[in-house]
Amino acid sequence: MKFVQSAEMENILRTELKESVKIIPLGGLEQIGMNITAIECGDSILVIDCGLSFPDDEMFGIDLVIPDVTYLKENMDRVKGFVITHGHEDHIGALPYILQVINAPIYGTNLTIALIENKLKEHGLNNTVKHKVVKYGQFINLGCFRIEFIRTNHSIADAASLAIFTPAGIIVHTGDFKIDYTPVYGDAIDLARFGELGKKGVLALMADSTNVLRPGFTMSEKTVGRTIDHIFAENQKSRIIVATFASNVDRVQQIINSAYKYDRKVVIEGRSMVNVIQTATEIGYIKIPDNTLIDIEAMKNYPEDKIVLITTGSQGESMAALSRMAASIHRKVTIHPGDTVVFSSSPIPGNEKAVAKVMNELSMKGANVIFQDTHVSGHACQEELKLIYSLVKPKYAIPVHGEYRHRTAHGELAESLGVDKDNVFIIQSGDVLELNEDAGKVVGKVPSGGILVDGLGVGDVGNIVLRDRQNLAENGIIVVVMTLEKYTGRVLAGPDIVSRGFVYVREAEELMEEAHLVVEDAVYSCENKHISDWGKIKMVVKESLSDFLWKKMKRNPMILPIIMETE
Numbered sequence: 001m002k003f004v005q006s007a008e009m010e011n012i013l014r015t016e017l018k019e020s021v022k023i024i025p026l027g028g029l030e031q032i033g034m035n036i037t038a039i040e041c042g043d044s045i046l047v048i049d050c051g052l053s054f055p056d057d058e059m060f061g062i063d064l065v066i067p068d069v070t071y072l073k074e075n076m077d078r079v080k081g082f083v084i085t086h087g088h089e090d091h092i093g094a095l096p097y098i099l100q101v102i103n104a105p106i107y108g109t110n111l112t113i114a115l116i117e118n119k120l121k122e123h124g125l126n127n128t129v130k131h132k133v134v135k136y137g138q139f140i141n142l143g144c145f146r147i148e149f150i151r152t153n154h155s156i157a158d159a160a161s162l163a164i165f166t167p168a169g170i171i172v173h174t175g176d177f178k179i180d181y182t183p184v185y186g187d188a189i190d191l192a193r194f195g196e197l198g199k200k201g202v203l204a205l206m207a208d209s210t211n212v213l214r215p216g217f218t219m220s221e222k223t224v225g226r227t228i229d230h231i232f233a234e235n236q237k238s239r240i241i242v243a244t245f246a247s248n249v250d251r252v253q254q255i256i257n258s259a260y261k262y263d264r265k266v267v268i269e270g271r272s273m274v275n276v277i278q279t280a281t282e283i284g285y286i287k288i289p290d291n292t293l294i295d296i297e298a299m300k301n302y303p304e305d306k307i308v309l310i311t312t313g314s315q316g317e318s319m320a321a322l323s324r325m326a327a328s329i330h331r332k333v334t335i336h337p338g339d340t341v342v343f344s345s346s347p348i349p350g351n352e353k354a355v356a357k358v359m360n361e362l363s364m365k366g367a368n369v370i371f372q373d374t375h376v377s378g379h380a381c382q383e384e385l386k387l388i389y390s391l392v393k394p395k396y397a398i399p400v401h402g403e404y405r406h407r408t409a410h411g412e413l414a415e416s417l418g419v420d421k422d423n424v425f426i427i428q429s430g431d432v433l434e435l436n437e438d439a440g441k442v443v444g445k446v447p448s449g450g451i452l453v454d455g456l457g458v459g460d461v462g463n464i465v466l467r468d469r470q471n472l473a474e475n476g477i478i479v480v481v482m483t484l485e486k487y488t489g490r491v492l493a494g495p496d497i498v499s500r501g502f503v504y505v506r507e508a509e510e511l512m513e514e515a516h517l518v519v520e521d522a523v524y525s526c527e528n529k530h531i532s533d534w535g536k537i538k539m540v541v542k543e544s545l546s547d548f549l550w551k552k553m554k555r556n557p558m559i560l561p562i563i564m565e566t567e
Contacts, residue, residue: 020436021168023204026448027051027067028401029429032210032349033090034450035401036067037173041166044143045078047104048162048173049085052093053450064452066094071446072102080142084108085175086159087115088247096123097451105130107140109149109158111249114279136160136190151190153180155221155378156247157285161194168436169203172392176208176401178218178377179384184225184250185285194391204435205394209402209410210379217383219376224344225254227373232258235340238368239304240264243314243322244344244375246272249280251344252310256288259308265294269333270312270321277310296332309333314345316354323354326361337366344374382413389417396423396440398433476501477558478549480519480541484534484565492566495519495541502557511552518548534563 021041028035033053039046053065072079081104084092095106096119106116106129113133120126134140136151146165153159154176162173172194181188211218232240244251252273259266266288268274280286299307313322322341324330335341341362347355359369380388389397397419399410404426411424425440427433430448434441482494497516522544526537538561545559 019167020434021166021171021203022443023171023206023398023427023433023435024071024446025400025427025429025431026069026071026446027053027429027450028090029407029427031403032401034065034067034094035091036069036094037206037400038072039145039164039166039171040078041144041168043078044080044145045072045075046080046142046145046147046164047072047082049091049175050082050093050095050098051088051090053090064093065450066097068447068449068451069098069102071448072098076102078143079104080145081105081107081140083140083142083147083162084112084116085162085173086154086156087112088156088176091176092116092119095119096125099125099129103129105132107132107134107147109134109136109160110283111156111158111280111285112160114283115247115276118275118279137193150193151187152177153183153189153221153378154178155245155250157185157249157280163193163197166203169395170197170200171204171206172197172202172394173206173400174208174380174388176210176379177384178211178380179387180218180220182220182222184221184253191387191391194388198391198393202392202394203437204396204398204440205389205392205414206398206400207385207388207410208379209399209406211377211381212385212399212402212406212410212413214377214381215383216381218379218381221250221254221376224251224374224376225257228254228342228344229258229261231340231342231370231374232262232264235368236262237305238338238340239307239309239336240340240342241309241311241322241325241367242342242344243311245314246270246276246312248345248378249276249285252277252280253286255308255310255344256286256292260289260292264306264308265299265302266292267294267296267299267307267309268311269296269309273310273312273321299332304336304339313358314343314355315348315351316356316358318354323358326358326365328365335362335365335367339365339367341367341369342374343369343371346375346377385410385413386417389414389419394419395437396425396435398425398427475555475557477560478502478515478545480545480559480561482523482561482563484537484563495523499557502555514552515545515548518544537561537563 024038026036026038031053035049035051037048079102095116110133113131116131120129134149136149139146139148144167148163150161150163152161159175161175164171179189242255256266268277277286281288311321313320317323325333325335362369397414399407407426411426414424415421425433430445431442432444432446434443477500479498481496483492485492497512519541522541526540531537541561542559549555
């Protein structure tokens, strides 16, 4: 019999019982938005980002969509904290809603935490939620995790990648990033640190997939500054209105620089734009020369060719400032012939029609609309991703932040750079991916998806309500009102028919008269059969009227019978 010394036995056990880590995306993998990922090891859960997405065209009346965090609620005592990569809405927007249920500390860089603080104040959470500013290169310890914030570049200042040290190995999460050697604010991405991590050995790389279909490199933000300066030089006799993302602090800084250079006053319009610029200015991320910024009320005191408006609405949002100007419903700004309007952004997929509509409305008012070469992406193209892979040399590749087509293309790129095909994971929200040094596989599924926010209601609108709203929008509603005698079910008044969104009653009197007869017949048939149950009467009325309208019009309006009762 062979006896094994205790140290040797310890090594054997450690080899057999490899430490594992679980990666659980709860959102952000089916669309660009609503980014949130849980990483689990032992009794600790770390949450990366907590973003929202905006409703699509079929979500009638919905304001926001936030991630389903049922899994985090069920394991609330294990959640050690939220680490945030940057301050865009698709990465921080859901925090005020989620923190009301899961009160865990938040960690992020300076501007990121400042923007989060604004949200916490709005929702009355600023004094109840712990939030801490982390510097680049600084480590924080949360449960069994040790997290390092690494400097990267993006379309908002203070973006960070994360190196997450776990018992199973190092996980690198790039966040949203690009490689910008000449950023407007701050320093270039810390490529040296990525290289150092690669030499230590990286278990998994979770990298941004947004621009993986684009070859080459993403252009520097400073190239937009040159274009903007050129636009100012060529339009010195007209008022200039620039629409961009409120969070693009570097873009706003370059517009302000050109305004100062050409002796123009700057007006900020749009609630989110005002909030972000105020926050960025307070912490020194935007520098506005004295006497350059003026209130919108003071605009009338200056010639139009001495004014620049920086506004929201570059995505055609119906209630944003630029859209209201284009529709002539803005209370303080009217578009005049000769105005120069610059769209300094690219339409997010799905927003193309809305943006084109606003551009057309502006052009019809005589404005000169400029949108070419006025924007650069904040996301890495193929060559930048190749560089990160070459530096990090991960064992496993987990493409994130993108639609399915982006992530599959990203997986192919990772394979071309030496990642084993079996070690590339194209996972979905809710998948539980377990990794260790030897193997990785999806071992389970947790609840995921979107929770709809409508006004102050969170989660009270579901698929059934949405389907009803869609039906109302597409087919309209018919309300049938009648009064029945208690016990006998005899008709005392009505039935009256009210139509909304189905047909214009005055031009369809014959149809409505026929519909009235159909309802009458249905009610009297119930009366003759001594049916007094309201539910059955409503069902008969609904089915009879529905059949009639389908045969007559090939339409399916929502039919709502209302019965009142009297002695």
